[in-house]
Amino acid sequence: MSADALNPLDPYTHGRDFCLARMRDMLRIRRFEERCAQLYGETKIRGFLHLYIGEEAVAAGVLPNLRTDDNVLATYREHGHALLRGLSMQSIMAEMYGKQEGCSRGRGGSMHLFDRANHFYGGNAIVAGGLPLAVGLALADQLGGRKDRVTVCFFGEGAVAEGAFHESMNLAALWKLPVLFVCENNLYAMGTALARSEAQIALTVKAAGYNMPSAQVNGMHVLAVHDVARQALDQVRAQQSPFFLELHTYRFRAHSMYDAELYRDKAEVERWKQHDPITTFAERLKAAQMMSDDDLKAIDRAAQDEVEAAVAFAEAGTWEPVEQLLRDVTTPAVPTVAAGSAS
């Protein structure tokens, strides 16, 4: 948590509107996911459900820096990224229910939220699976001469053990591709601590191995995340080359819904909760007299209202007819058939 000292950020430099907007972003994620956990208990939501609770400052810090046509890729813990990227809470909740009004028509669920319109490429349940795709999306931009677009790829620290991480970092650096690699280091790959899985736990050293610039920041401090991400993005855009950003954060809940948490001390969890990105930011804003208790209540109320509207939307949603089971397995377009088959 020493990064706080390295980033003595003052809310005044960002202004009240900006700070309240970030508070709103984080609370929308928090309230949405708390309700999802409840709905899971009610068996309205099934499958895996990976909650981002505790890590909200990462998505809320990075994503407001992006332009609307930048590309975003995320992991299976991506509800927050999808929400802040512009997917409606209703379409996400309907997807959690498996309804055809969901953003992926109910075929993807919690781990596979997609939105073409917002350049949101998922929702990837293969650890490190998004990184090679990010390289390819950025390569398409480079080949197409689109120098104003960047690709932002979120992944957990567990991904750095995968070959896909190393191959992608090398390709992005070798080909000078505009990718921001955002490593959400929450210390545990499911139940395996970083120190138990990596010989080198200083992750930025791995970036240096690919001649890639990097930075690390306190991922529990939304303003710190925002400012470092903005600098990194500016560099990626201006220099058309990749950047590796490591954010120190912590998952407050279980890995998924069933997890006895045998791998970490309750005291450790409690210690990290002292740095809850929402409560600590609220305290900072109150101390700076930029947000009153009433302001906070209003933001929270609005988030909860939005969640309840999303639940109502999902409840009212419909099941895709089974007759459509095979729809979209292949794209409905017949390949060009020229005259005169070789047969």
Added chain:
Amino acid sequence: MKKTTYREALRAAHREALLTDPRVFIMGEDVGRYGGSYAVTMGLLAEFGEARVRDTPLSELGFVGAGVGAALGGMRPIVEIMTVNFSLLALDPIVNTAATLGHMSGGQFSVPLVVRMATGAGRQLAAQHSHSLENWYAHVPGIRVLAPATVADARGMLGPALADPDTVVIFEHAQLYNLEEDLPDDWHCDITHAAVRRAGTQLSLITYGGSLPKTMQAAEVLASEGIDVEVIDLRVLRPLDTATIAASVRKTHRAVVVDEGWKSGSLAAEVMARIMEECFYDLDAPVARVCSEEVPMPYAKHLEEAALPQVPKIVAAVKGVLNV
């Protein structure tokens, strides 16, 4: 009509694709300066430059995944993998992403990617360069799998593969690159149908890829002995053209499947099952198959030859089914 090799036909198809569609680019190990491990892309770097004929590191998972991403980003990438054995390092982006994204996203995305690779044995390259794993890919919904077995198909399949909005995996048998045939003036082909390579009446020989020349030779041998067989080249390994297979078997009432893959869980097994589903009561004899022996491919020439489908084995299998 002019004499052309399979390799030259593939190269002409690639050159045409690069000339006609600015979204097309080629990437893979040694496709540029080296000229391609099977020389398919020889000369294309000089003509089209490094951006479009792109050498990659030895990172199959990385560059095939990047191909998926580039396809999502609006390009039409052709990714070359040296051999099917190496493609196992890239199964993840193909099976978990390219094949799933359309359905999993509710139809929002498609992945117009072409992945080409060499396959098959016959050059004493032993057990890590010689296998036929086409059936692994043909198992997966969401992708198309092709196996050009003639010079005309080598020339004609790439265009429609690139036009397919979904991922197409193309298997080029390593023994076919030097194959020389007359390239017909109209080499265009579709990528949805099997081809009848030889019409016949007594039995249907069904094969694909590198086994086609052997199967055609076997048909010649049989013809010299007065046995008239039909030869079906599957060409499209997914989705299988069951109608063409069934039409042939309904005519001949007998079938032998020739497949360089191992017997267990093979494409041959799938073809046999479909014949049973579609035309069991048209059969006059049980369907037979000639596959590779279930052994990692050995290096020694006599052992490799013994492991593979060969003309005498095909002839014997046909005679067995005909009971002659």
